[in-house]
Structures are given as C-alpha cells and as structure tokens.
Amino acid sequence: MEARKVIKELDPYVPGRSEDEIANEFNVKKEDIVKLGSNENPWGPSKKAVEAIKKEADGVNRYPETDLHLLVDELASYAGVKSENVIVTGDGADELIDVLAKTFIEPGDEFITPLPTYTYYEFLFKPYGAVPVYAKWDLKNNALDVQSVLDAISDKTKFIFLCSPNNPTGTLVSEGDLRTIIEATDALVIIDEAYFEFSEQTQVNLINEYDNVFIIRTMSKVMGLAGLRIGYGLSNPDVIQYMYRIKPVFSLTRLSYVASLATLRDKEYIKESTAKSIESRDYLYQEVSKFKNLHVLESKSNFMLIDLHDSGYTAAELTNRLMSKGMIVRDCTSFKGIDEYYIRISVASLDDDKRFIEALHTLVD
Known part of the structure; x- marks a missing residue:
C-alpha cells in the first residue's frame, strides 16, 4: 500500500x-x-516519583483514570495559572503539538517556524496539510530575527512557533519581541517553554493578556520523567476545551499520572x-x-x-x-x-x- x-x-x-x-x-x-x-x-527522577510508580505497578491491568483534576490542579499551581488554563498529555510536548494540529489545522494553513529550531513542529504539522513558512534565528548574534517572523506572516498564517529557550541555540525570546509578534497577528503564537526552568524565566503572564498565546511545557527535562512522556499546555479556556475534544482519553498512563503528582509535590x-x-x-x-x-x-x-x-x-x-x-x-x-x-x-x-x-x-x- x-x-x-x-x-x-x-x-x-x-x-x-x-x-x-x-x-x-x-x-x-x-x-x-x-x-x-x-x-x-x-x-x-525524584525518589518520591519512583516510590509512587512502585505502589501503582499492581494496578496497570486497569485503564487510566480520565479525571485528572488533581494533576491539573498541581500543574496550575506550579505554573501560576487557573486549572481551566491547563491541558495534560501523555506523549510529552509532542502530543500537545499533534493535538493542536488536529484541533485547528485546515489543509493549506500556514505555520511559521524560525530556523534552526526543534524539528518536530514541522514533522507533526505537515501530515495534516499545513504548510511551513521559514523565518530565522540569527546565529551570529544568537537571537531571534524578529523582522523575519513579521515578514513571514500572511492571511494564511495559523500558528507561529517560538521555542524559548530555543533548541538547539539556547536563545531566549524577550518579552518585548514576543509582544511585537503576538500583536501583529491573529495566529496562535506557540511559546515552547520545554526548558524554561533552566532560564528561570517564563512568559506565562501573556496567556492572561492575549487570546492567541499557547505555552508548551514538559516534565521530561528538569523533572526527570523523559521516559514517561508527560507534557502540558497553558492557554485560554476556549483553546484548552477544544483540544480536550480531540485528545485521546487514555493518553496519560497510570504510572505517568502518579509519578507526575509525586514530582510536582517534591519541591x-x-x-x-x-x-x-x-x-x-x-x-x-x-x-x-x-x-x-x-x-x-x-x-x-x-x-x-x-x-x-x-x-x-x-x-x-x-x-x-x-x-x-x-x-x-x-x-x-x-x-x-x-x-x-x-x-x-x-x-x-x-x-x-x-x-x-x-x-x-x-x-x-
């Protein structure tokens, strides 16, 4: 075939x-x-996460719980947002990207991604008929070329991906540059904060000011759970609820759930x-x-x-x-x-x- x-x-x-x-x-x-x-x-990982996994191991013959409110509440507290602003996924940040595409992309929609950056944005979006438009990171000055992003925006732009800190350059996008881009478009601006803990900076406040901001996060990095693949997204309640309609019900495993809770509580x-x-x-x-x-x-x-x-x-x-x-x-x-x-x-x-x-x-x- x-x-x-x-x-x-x-x-x-x-x-x-x-x-x-x-x-x-x-x-x-x-x-x-x-x-x-x-x-x-x-x-x-956290020793408390390992203990939680051991205790839950005997229950893996049962389907995961669909009510994730305890974990959502913990993530909301960690991020400094309301629970209605949070979605949790079970294949790391990659599932968030896939669910965003399945929820919002129509064939022919464009998405902007500055290069070089995390290649999985394109890998996951193109199968849904989305068309990549490339902006650039300025390697010489180790900064985002903001004008290249603005020049790439068209009436077909549906998403703009901005990884901050950017993979592989390690560069942050400043709040001022983010605001410039967000205010220049109705497209959903995706701020990938998979590595934000290491920068000790976050732009989570922007989701309360703008309807077209979505923040990607993961528990694979500083929280040491890469093998369990847990991601979470932060945005306005309308975007979150649309995504929950299409997200697989059981994508977060029982072991991932208890490990996530234990890690978040291990300050x-x-x-x-x-x-x-x-x-x-x-x-x-x-x-x-x-x-x-x-x-x-x-x-x-x-x-x-x-x-x-x-x-x-x-x-x-x-x-x-x-x-x-x-x-x-x-x-x-x-x-x-x-x-x-x-x-x-x-x-x-x-x-x-x-x-x-x-x-x-x-x-x-």
Missing part, C-alpha cells in the same frame, strides 16, 4: 544516539559512556535538579569557551550549541571521534537552517563534564 504523498516526502526525525548503540558500534563499556546528546536530566527535588543543571551548564560554557578553535553560544537552557567551523572537523566527524571515546553529543546537521559544522552538548554531572572536556582536549585545540 502506498503512503500519502506528504508522508513519503517528509524528512524523518533524527533522534540522539543511545548508549546501547554507541557501546555496540564503538566497543565501549556502557557504564563508561557519558551521555550529553539528548538534553535529559542526568541525576534521575526540593525540582529546586536541586534546576540548580545542578545550571551549575553544569555554566561549567561547560566556561570550559568550552577556552578552546581557541571552538565557538560556543551562550545558553539559557540545559544544553549549548558549539560552532566547529574553525576546528578542522565537521559535526559528523567530531561526533564520531567523541563517541569512540564514549562521549555522546548531538550532531546538529539534521536541523534545518544550520550547516554541517555544529554540535550540541547537554548537561551532565560535574565529574562527567570534566571527562568530556578532557576528551575534547585530545581532539581540538
């Missing part, structure tokens, strides 16, 4: 490499691998996880900045982008050399709007950070 034309033409999403892949390909012991490629929380874990991530990021930025042939972009996230143009390596070459030493980093060649000379590294423990820097010194000046 032939797939639809749009699916056959869709560029596949390229995920980061796993520890098992690297161990097998490069004959490296799995326990010696340092993983800096997937923007994960290297310190693990000390969230505080400590955030602090450790920022400490690691700042250390990595400081050390990579000392390399004369590398240029690292300052980041407000738990990762940073490194320019290799003067290093003598392409991203693929340096990535492979590092992986042979047990260091997993992200080759960013698959990101649209970027060439083959950028890698991304994410935070690890300070001990692993030091091992990475030592390995890098053996390859680059």
Whole structure:
C-alpha cells in the first residue's frame, strides 16, 4: 500500500544516539559512556516519583483514570495559572503539538517556524496539510530575527512557533519581541517553554493578556520523567476545551499520572535538579569557551550549541571521534537552517563534564 504523498516526502526525525548503540558500534563499556546528546536530566527522577510508580505497578491491568483534576490542579499551581488554563498529555510536548494540529489545522494553513529550531513542529504539522513558512534565528548574534517572523506572516498564517529557550541555540525570546509578534497577528503564537526552568524565566503572564498565546511545557527535562512522556499546555479556556475534544482519553498512563503528582509535590527535588543543571551548564560554557578553535553560544537552557567551523572537523566527524571515546553529543546537521559544522552538548554531572572536556582536549585545540 502506498503512503500519502506528504508522508513519503517528509524528512524523518533524527533522534540522539543511545548508549546501547554507541557501546555496540564503538566497543565501549556502557557504564563508561557519558551521555550529553539528548538534553535529559542526568541525576534521575525524584525518589518520591519512583516510590509512587512502585505502589501503582499492581494496578496497570486497569485503564487510566480520565479525571485528572488533581494533576491539573498541581500543574496550575506550579505554573501560576487557573486549572481551566491547563491541558495534560501523555506523549510529552509532542502530543500537545499533534493535538493542536488536529484541533485547528485546515489543509493549506500556514505555520511559521524560525530556523534552526526543534524539528518536530514541522514533522507533526505537515501530515495534516499545513504548510511551513521559514523565518530565522540569527546565529551570529544568537537571537531571534524578529523582522523575519513579521515578514513571514500572511492571511494564511495559523500558528507561529517560538521555542524559548530555543533548541538547539539556547536563545531566549524577550518579552518585548514576543509582544511585537503576538500583536501583529491573529495566529496562535506557540511559546515552547520545554526548558524554561533552566532560564528561570517564563512568559506565562501573556496567556492572561492575549487570546492567541499557547505555552508548551514538559516534565521530561528538569523533572526527570523523559521516559514517561508527560507534557502540558497553558492557554485560554476556549483553546484548552477544544483540544480536550480531540485528545485521546487514555493518553496519560497510570504510572505517568502518579509519578507526575509525586514530582510536582517534591519541591526540593525540582529546586536541586534546576540548580545542578545550571551549575553544569555554566561549567561547560566556561570550559568550552577556552578552546581557541571552538565557538560556543551562550545558553539559557540545559544544553549549548558549539560552532566547529574553525576546528578542522565537521559535526559528523567530531561526533564520531567523541563517541569512540564514549562521549555522546548531538550532531546538529539534521536541523534545518544550520550547516554541517555544529554540535550540541547537554548537561551532565560535574565529574562527567570534566571527562568530556578532557576528551575534547585530545581532539581540538
């Protein structure tokens, strides 16, 4: 059977490499691998979340509860909004993006995405007939090119995606720039705050001022639940209620539900996880900045982008050399709007950070 034309033409999403892949390909012991490629929380989940999962394990023969009000209330409190402003999904932020498309996209609608950015926006929207229009991030100045976004707006624009901090550049979009864009259009402006905890900044106040703002968040990063895939969105009640009409009823599993509640209630874990991530990021930025042939972009996230143009390596070459030493980093060649000379590294423990820097010194000046 032939797939639809749009699916056959869709560029596949390229995920980061796993520890098992690297161990097998490069004959490296799995326990010696340092993983800096997937923007994960290297310190693990909340112990309270693990205990909650163990207690709930005997109930996985039952369907999940459909009444998520306890979790919605906790998320609303964490975000500083009302419960009516919250939607929870069970496949991370990716399900939010998919539900947005299923709820609002008509074939031929346009969506704006500045490049380079998280590629899954396009991957999920195009199958519904949405047409991408590209704006840009200014890599030289490490900032959003606001005018390129404004120039891309047309009467067909339905969504504008702004990742802040942006993946892979780590750049924040200022509140002033967001307001300029929001006020220039009736399109729904999607502010992806998957990494907002690391920046210690949020634009959640904008959902109370504008009807055309939607904020994406996830529990995969600072909250250490990437393996359970929990996302949540914040917007005005009308948008939220339309999305609930189409969202799969049982997309949030029983284990995800109890782990989410336990993590949100473990305030000390969230505080400590955030602090450790920022400490690691700042250390990595400081050390990579000392390399004369590398240029690292300052980041407000738990990762940073490194320019290799003067290093003598392409991203693929340096990535492979590092992986042979047990260091997993992200080759960013698959990101649209970027060439083959950028890698991304994410935070690890300070001990692993030091091992990475030592390995890098053996390859680059």
